[in-house]
Structures are given as C-alpha cells and as structure tokens.
Amino acid sequence: MRSRPRTLTAPLLLAAALLTTALTPAATAAPGHAAASLTVAADGSAAFGGIQAAIDAVPANNTSPVTITVHPGVYREVVLVPSDKPHIRLVGSSGRAADVTIVYNNSSGTPKPGGGTYGTSGSATFAVDADDFQARNITFANDFDELAHADQPNHQAVALRTRGDRIVLSNIAAHGDQDTLLLDSANKDRQGRVHISHSTISGNVDFIFGRATAVITRSVIQVTRRPDGTSAGYVTAPSTAPRFPGFLITDSTITGEVSAGTYYLGRPWYSGGDATLHPQVTVRDTQLSDAIRATPWTDMSGFPWQGARFAEYRNSGPGAGTPSGTRPHLTDQQAGSHTPATWLGGWTP
Template identity: 35%
Template sequence: MASKSYYFHLILFLIPLFNFSLKSYSQDVDRASDYDKWLSWNVQNHRRKALLQAESITQAPASFGRVLDDKLSKAEMNKVRISVSQNGTGHFRTIREAIDSIPPNNTRRVILEIKPGVYREKIVVPRTLPFVTLLGDSTNPPTITGNDTASVTGTDGKPLKTFQSATVSVDANYFVAINMVFENTAPHVIGSVGEQAVALRISGTKAAFYNCSFYGAQDTLYDHKGLHYFNNCFIQGSVDFIFGYGRSLYENCNLNSVAKKVASLTAQKRSSSSLESGFSFKDSVVTGSGMIYLGRAWGDYSRVVFSYTFMDKLVRPQGWSDWGKPNRDTRVFYGEYKCSGPGANFTGRVPWARILTDEEAQPFIGTHYVDGDTWLITP
C-alpha cells in the first residue's frame, strides 16, 4: 500500500497540471466568446441594415432604387467638372492647382478630369474639400508619383513618419478615384528602418476607388480610417502593403506581393473591441513573389476576412501571424470563406483562424458591409 507521503507528493505534482488545464480551457472559452460576439454583432447588424434598406426603398419614389444621404444627394445635383492637362489644354496644368481652386467647405461634387501623363506631385485633399473625384482615362490612366519615406526630413526639420510619407493624402469625405494610378517608388531594403513609403492614404469616410492601381513596397496603401470601397483595383507591395483602421470592402482586386522573403499582405489595426473596423476581400486574387501571411495583427483586435478569393502558393500554410504576441490569438478574428488555389489549403492554418459558415460570411460579402447603399454612386 502506498504511503501517505506518496499521495501527498502526487497531489503536489498534479495541481500545476490541473491549473494549466483550467487556464487553457479558460483561454479557449474566452477566444470562442470573442469570436461569437463579433460574428453575432455582424450577422445582426447585417439583418438590421437589410430591413432598413427594404423600408427606405418602399418609402422612396418609384423612380429611385435607393436613397442617398442628404449631403451626397445635394452634391450630385450641383456637380461640376474641371480638367487637368500637362500640355495646357485643360483648366489647369497640375492636379494641385486644380484642388487649390476648389473653395473651402465645398458642397458640390467636383470632378477633376485628369488627362494621361505622369504627375510628379505630392497631393493633399484636406478635410474642408469633400466630394472631390479624380477621373482618369480608362485606356491610359494618369499616374501620380512620389518617393517620400517615413525617414525623409519634412519642412519642419523632422522626419515625415509613415502618415506624411504618402504621395496622395485624402482627409476629406466622399472622395472618389476612377482610372487612376497612385505610386511611391521608394524601394524597401530588408532590415532597414524608416522605409515605410505610402502611395495613398485615405483618412476620410465614404470613399470609393474604381479601376485604380497602387504601387509601392512597404506600406503601399494606408487604409487609415472610415468606410471605404475598392473595386477592380491592383494593389502591389512587399511588407504590410494594405494597413490601417478602415472598415473596407475590396472587391475583384488583384493583390500582388513583391516580397523577397517573408512578409505580410495586410496589417489591420483594430485596437479596440468597440471599433467597427476590419478589411473584407471578396472575389480577389493573391499572387506574386516571396512568402506571405494573409495578415498580421497590428492591433489587438485585428479583423480580416477573405471570401471567394484565389490564393497562389506564396501564401504560407499558417496563413496568419499574431506579430509575435500570442496574447492576441484570443482577440483577433481572421476568417476565410470559399477561397481557392494552393494557398487556400486550410490544413496548416493557425488554430485561431476560422472557416466561416454561410451565415457568418454574409455580413462581409456585399457593399452593405460599408453601408454602401447610402453613398456609393455610379462612377
């Protein structure tokens, strides 16, 4: 018969294992709870929007299929066009001059028809200039190019940092770009500091991009904040080349990596569980060089979903990265739905990635995700 001392030491040995098991179980419960809360909120929000849309269509005149918000409706009724051409045949020779001609607190949709060419300009659309549209030629889109990086010294003698490195910065709401190329030609050298080089930063809400291309290396597209829609766009970069706090839908987009080693396609920074932000990619293509994660958790509550997307073999089997902070595993939400290609094989995925059900995916796969029914207009 075993001695009392034996049982005493056996209990001392088992207690840490029991505590570890409880801790692991608790983490799993917390993780499941966070996922379920996020999914439940999106599903319920989607149903609510669908009901509201049905009511607005029922109440609207028969000639209208939907109801635009008041500000946009008025801006559309009074829209104007001005042209930009480097050869002097337009109203202005530079895009900056055209933007500077728009009066502050603009209330009309101003369409800048930009002729083909390479425009070496640093553009800022301030908050006081909503309803600006950049319209390029579909057969020969104009390019706005620059090469600033985060480490470049600004006019105040301080580094620009990532935020001000953008070739084009949009702080205004209701911005639209059609048939445009946004470019930052600064290269990325692995291991170097301060090489963030943004092609475009979008900080205004209710912004749309159609048939646009974004070329860069590290931090190409700063999807900073607000509701955004990208359709039929080409986005190229190496490290975190789509990043920010935005609540954005990317539809029919080509996401092209030029990474030389291992990098990440997205870095979504949802830093609070109350932020309605997150990136959704639908009917898109992931191709290019190097090996990439679909996303890494810049924020503790990072949210990214890929649906109906072709993923080439450059996607790492793990699929997602917690940025070396395992505590984020219980908070991030990374989902995939009916994706295809060798990179979509879910066998090697991190355990905290999700394959979504039909109901769970529904909130992410339409323009309702960005409240588009009230502000998306025909290009």
C-alpha cells in the same frame, strides 16, 4: 425751364436689369459652390498643370460634386485633399489607370525641410482627408528607393492614404513596397468606409493597413519581392476599432511572382500599442496563389494573431487551405454577415 426727369419705360427697365446682371462678377456666387468640372494636363494644355492646383481651386466646404478630369501623364507631386473639400471625383480621362500616374518618393524616415521626418502617414504621395471622395482610372505610387537609402531607418512609404468616410476607388492602382495603401479614419471612434473595386494593389510588407472599414472586391492583390530580392511579407495589417468591421477581401485574386509559401495574409496592428483595438480581416471567395503560407496569419509586436478577428471562407487556389486551429474559417451562417452590404452598414457605393 428745368427739364423733367425721364421716366424709363418697361422695356428700358428690363434692358437695364439685364445689363446690370451681365456686368455682375461671377464671384458673387454663393460660397461653397464650385465649378462642376476642372481639367488637368501635365503638358500645359489644360487650365491646371498639376493635381494639387486643381484641388486648391475647389472652394472649402463645397456642397456639390466636382469632377477633376486628368489627362494622361506622370504627375510627380504630393497631393492632399483636405477634410473641408468633400465630393471631389478624380477621373483619368483615358479610362486606363496606367495612363495617369501620381507618384512621389517620401518615406517615413525622409527628413522634412523644416526638421524631423515625415512619419508613415505623412509619407503619402496622395492623401484624402475629405469624405465622399472618388477616384477612377488613376495610378497612385510611391517609388522610394529602399536600397539607395539603406542607411536611413523607417522605410515605410505610402502611395495612397485615406481618412475620410464613403471613399470609392474604382479601376485604380496603388503601387509601393512597404505600407502601400493606408486605409484609415479620422480617429478610432469615427468610421472610415472605403469601397475598392476592379483595382490592383501591390507591395510586400503590411501593404494594406489601417483602421478603416474597407471592402476590396473584384481586384488583384500582387505580392512582390523586397527590393533586395528576398521573398517574404504580409498582405494586411489592420488596426480596427472593436465597434467596426475591418477589411473584407472578396471575389479577388492574391498572386505574385514570389517564392511559394512566403507571404502571410496578415498580422494584427495594435497601433501605438493600443490593446483595446480588435483588428479584423476576412478573405473570402478569393483565389490564393501558392505564395500564401499554409498558416496564413502571424503575430505582430508581441500581440498574438489569435486575439484578432481573422478568418477565411470558400477561398480557392493552391494557397487555400482547410479549416484548422491555425487557419480559422467562417461557417456558412457567419459568412452571411461578412458581405459588402453588411460591412458598409447602409452605405451603397
């Protein structure tokens, strides 16, 4: 006589369901969902030994924040956060920017393995194309040796480049010589907003540049001597589109061990000769050392500085000066619209 099929009782059905769930691979998670945290250590003690490897592990089109914690060390690599990987938070574990350094030495004129050269934007040690990126307690550096490559043209060498929107950089350092920090956007019709605080930025020629809308606050901007020992340079070179604000430097310090009166606050960069741009920099409530020239703005590539939106307000220190035809200042009324809140247009970092 054939036996009848056994009917599972409710407890057995529940046990079977739990067993099936336990054996289901974790890979069945919804696409775009990532682990909430990843860890990087240069000494091999963590899941990832490099920054790029950890970023590669974040799935494309991630919809929730992913924190990548980086243990102290020097990470000599070129890193890209692609545009389809938003919401990444890169955090140095020690709380000190000096303890975690991401560094490389490409320059604009460095030959690429496949031919051609990297160009200024492509020289970046660390590049952020994604929106909603954050970095804390990290040093970004480019240690390209200009003297060792004196026969090579185009010495621009970027440490950190941003192209995304809503970028937050806190307690970071960006070190280089020419073109250290490129604050950009995906194109001139798209705004790339960046908020930098409690940070250090160093360089000597156009070392804060690009078309982003950027607020730099409670930070130290260090002007440095050129590699050959000469003292001359430019802090900023904005290439702002006319519909957007440019760079706002506020409640900060601009200083450096250089000769007095040898550095300009900025010059206008009409990228590609695009005369429709309207570069902008406002420096306000900031301590200026004697490194800053009495006439702090100058021309660039045939474009006069007077056509740009350059202004100061309530600066102090030996490098500050009174309003004049060569040193425009905001009125109190104008200064009311040159604040982080108005600059960032509804976005609160």
